[in-house]
Amino acid sequence: MSYLDNIRTFVRVYELGSMSAAGRDLRISPAVTSARISQLEDHLGVRLFQRTTRNLSATEQGEAFYSGACTVLDAVDEAEARVVDLTENPRGSLYVSAPLGMGRRLIAPHVPGFLAEYPEISVRLRLTDRTVDLTSEGLDLAFFLGQPEDSTLRIRKISDCRRVLCAAPSYVAERGMPETGHDLVRNRHECLNLRYPGAAEFQWRLETADGPQRFAVSGRHECDDGDVLTDWALAGQGVVMKPVFEVADHLNSGVLVPVATQTPPVPVQMACLYTHRRHQDPKTRLFMEFMIDRVGAAVRKAEARVSRA
Numbered sequence: 001m002s003y004l005d006n007i008r009t010f011v012r013v014y015e016l017g018s019m020s021a022a023g024r025d026l027r028i029s030p031a032v033t034s035a036r037i038s039q040l041e042d043h044l045g046v047r048l049f050q051r052t053t054r055n056l057s058a059t060e061q062g063e064a065f066y067s068g069a070c071t072v073l074d075a076v077d078e079a080e081a082r083v084v085d086l087t088e089n090p091r092g093s094l095y096v097s098a099p100l101g102m103g104r105r106l107i108a109p110h111v112p113g114f115l116a117e118y119p120e121i122s123v124r125l126r127l128t129d130r131t132v133d134l135t136s137e138g139l140d141l142a143f144f145l146g147q148p149e150d151s152t153l154r155i156r157k158i159s160d161c162r163r164v165l166c167a168a169p170s171y172v173a174e175r176g177m178p179e180t181g182h183d184l185v186r187n188r189h190e191c192l193n194l195r196y197p198g199a200a201e202f203q204w205r206l207e208t209a210d211g212p213q214r215f216a217v218s219g220r221h222e223c224d225d226g227d228v229l230t231d232w233a234l235a236g237q238g239v240v241m242k243p244v245f246e247v248a249d250h251l252n253s254g255v256l257v258p259v260a261t262q263t264p265p266v267p268v269q270m271a272c273l274y275t276h277r278r279h280q281d282p283k284t285r286l287f288m289e290f291m292i293d294r295v296g297a298a299v300r301k302a303e304a305r306v307s308r309a
Helices: 003-016 020-024 030-044 060-083 100-117 169-176 181-186 226-234 245-254 282-305
Strands: 049-051 055-058 094-098 120-126 142-144 154-159 163-167 191-194 205-209 210-215 239-243 268-274
Touching: 003 020, 003 030, 003 181, 020 060, 020 181, 055 060, 060 094, 060 169, 094 100, 094 154, 100 142, 100 205, 100 226, 100 239, 100 245, 120 282, 142 282, 154 282, 163 169, 163 245, 181 205, 181 210, 191 226, 226 239, 245 282, 268 282
Parallel strands: 094 120, 094 142, 191 239
Antiparallel strands: 049 055, 142 268, 154 268, 163 239, 205 210
16 A cells, blocks of 8 residues: 555545545545555654544644645646656546536537547536536536635636626616616616525625625526526616626627626636546546637637727
């Protein structure tokens, strides 16, 4: 049993908070999991976890060791990737998730090019605006807008995306032009909200003279599909918050106009999410690298077409 195996086991136990869960993830028995942790503790001469019949938690030494252990594993994975020819017949199915707008506009158009380059890989793309669980849903990679709730996932940032509050000219003509987020709330503007079961954000986070603030906007229109919200905005039904890349064409043509420009939305992070184990899969690494450059370039191009409000 190698020292590196023991470190990998420690990291998964720490991240999952359970010997049995880590064993299932690594496909080893609970006895082997426990033995690896014990060997590592013997080698280091410290206890890494406090164990009871109902609970397992990292000790102060375990907390300190985790950060260094991740650095070691990341370095090993990177070194292995450099000496393995990832383009040599990669094969198998790749399960990928992305938000609807991002997936339709930025990911899906490049999938045919990826498959043409790697003909023995199949891509299973799932588009949804809800939060996904990579482990339970069997995903290799998830594209993401925002900040992930699961701190155990690895993040590869693509870019920061500008967002915009916008509405149809017909809506502005009827309800007036809101200048700030305070106007949206005070005048009870019809705000089009992305909602789905388990959604955490029910407020709009906007930049103000006093820094970012959350505004409790309201409206009668809710949907779990961001493109439906855009359609409603185009129909003059209210104000929508969207990444600029999703509505760049509408803004350029004038069918949507920026509103509340004195308090623009806080930019949102666009990133790839994956588990530590998935990062070692050549298919995952290939797809991620293939998409990152293309997606980042597409976002920058779309934003460049829209003058900053």
